[in-house]
Amino acid sequence: MKISIFSDCHCGFAYGSERGEDSFLGLEEAIEKSLDSDLILMAGDIFDTRVPRPEVFSRAARILSKAQHVPSRTSFSEIKNKEKHEISPLALRGIPIVAIHGTHERRSKHLVNPIQALEHAGLLIHLNCSTAVFEVDGKKVAIHGMSGVPDRYAGSVLREWNPQPIPDALNILMFHQSIEPYIYSPLEPPTIKLQDLPNGFDLYILGHIHWSEIKDLNSGKFLLTGSTTYTSLHKTESLQPKYVYQYNGEIKKIPLESQRKIFWNEFEYTSNIANDVESMLGSIPQMQNKPIAVLKIKGTLPKDSAPIDFNEIERKYSDRAIIKIDRKLKSESLKEQVELVKLIREQKLSPEEHGIRILEDNLKQLNCDINIQDIFDLLVEGDSEDIFNLLVKKNE
Numbered sequence: 001m002k003i004s005i006f007s008d009c010h011c012g013f014a015y016g017s018e019r020g021e022d023s024f025l026g027l028e029e030a031i032e033k034s035l036d037s038d039l040i041l042m043a044g045d046i047f048d049t050r051v052p053r054p055e056v057f058s059r060a061a062r063i064l065s066k067a068q069h070v071p072s073r074t075s076f077s078e079i080k081n082k083e084k085h086e087i088s089p090l091a092l093r094g095i096p097i098v099a100i101h102g103t104h105e106r107r108s109k110h111l112v113n114p115i116q117a118l119e120h121a122g123l124l125i126h127l128n129c130s131t132a133v134f135e136v137d138g139k140k141v142a143i144h145g146m147s148g149v150p151d152r153y154a155g156s157v158l159r160e161w162n163p164q165p166i167p168d169a170l171n172i173l174m175f176h177q178s179i180e181p182y183i184y185s186p187l188e189p190p191t192i193k194l195q196d197l198p199n200g201f202d203l204y205i206l207g208h209i210h211w212s213e214i215k216d217l218n219s220g221k222f223l224l225t226g227s228t229t230y231t232s233l234h235k236t237e238s239l240q241p242k243y244v245y246q247y248n249g250e251i252k253k254i255p256l257e258s259q260r261k262i263f264w265n266e267f268e269y270t271s272n273i274a275n276d277v278e279s280m281l282g283s284i285p286q287m288q289n290k291p292i293a294v295l296k297i298k299g300t301l302p303k304d305s306a307p308i309d310f311n312e313i314e315r316k317y318s319d320r321a322i323i324k325i326d327r328k329l330k331s332e333s334l335k336e337q338v339e340l341v342k343l344i345r346e347q348k349l350s351p352e353e354h355g356i357r358i359l360e361d362n363l364k365q366l367n368c369d370i371n372i373q374d375i376f377d378l379l380v381e382g383d384s385e386d387i388f389n390l391l392v393k394k395n396e
């Protein structure tokens with residue numbers, strides 16, 4: 001039995017920009033490299049947003065449908081903790097895809113998230129604290145999936161679900177959470193630890209974190225899938241290629257060739273910084289698939305010095321690399337931001353109130369007189385077109 005696994009395709013990431021194709025190319029290559037498998041597992045964040053635009057949704061849907069046009073020996077056996085009628089017979093054509101939704105797709109209970117929409121369209125089986133069992137050549141395989149929940153609830157959701165391996169089957173447990181020691185944001189501490197995961201599974205899969213790792217866990221294997229495209233450009237992930245995995249007792253890593261190469265560099269600020277940056281950019285070779293250059297500049301900017309302007313250098317090397325310059329320089333404005341976060345924490349505001357507060361502050365700085373509540377609600381709903389119209393009208 002051969003099972004393909006990948007995660008965090010983030011379709012629609014940087015849509016309309018120079019990197020707008022990358023997420024789709026990652027998904028497409030991952031699916032194409034999975035077409036000789038018996039089952040495809042996706043561990044969350046197929047999309048970059050909760051409400052992907054139709055152009056993004058339909059593109060991802062078309063790519064996924066490729067798995068339905070190849071023959072497979074996989075048959076569906078049963079589903080646990082989910083209604084059988086929710087599974088479309090259409091989703092069982094070809095190589096079945098089993099997916100959980102991730103943090104980027106999570107919506108409130110009464111709304112349909114985009115992974116559920118793909119399930120309704122007959123393109124995959126969506127698991128949320130449920131188990132789908134298949135049979136391949138007389139051998140059973142059980143996929144147990146818990147979709148992404150806010151990290152503070154993850155521990156209690158897992159305890160309540162209490163997944164148990166199915167006897168005489170290959171058992172795979174799939175998550176999309178921060179699980180200690182794999183933490184995405186220190187602001188959201190995990191409530192599950194790796195050692196808390198239940199025993200008896202052959203393979204544990206974790207999406208959400210965008211770099212990749214494989215190790216032994218309990219009596220099975222643990223696979224941190226990583227993403228299929230670069231979004232956050234974390235240092236650890238920059239040093240690895242992107243992968244699709246094939247599992248048949250062992251985990252085989254298959255690198256994705258469609259994704260850009262990353263050139264990662266850290267600089268300590270000196271008065272010679274512009275030259276340092278330029279010589280680094282100049283050393284990047286000409287490549288057919290334009291690489292991404294990430295430059296982190298650290299240190300303290302002297303009080304009387306003018307802000308550094310890299311625009312000219314960025315323009316000069318823009319045909320060689322997509323350039324991301326991150327200035328981590330200590331300055332007064334950073335201090336202000338830290339103060340704001342502290343203030344918000346002390347006042348124990350809800351996430352909505354935090355959001356409104358930050359948005360209010362930003363709009364004030366831009367001298368913008370748009371009604372905060374209006375634009376905030378539109379942002380929550382993901383109505384980017386209405387937001388755009390609102391902003392354009394204000395500008396006029």
Ligand SMILES: [Mn+2]
Nearest residue numbers: 008045102208
């Ligand atoms: Mn993700």
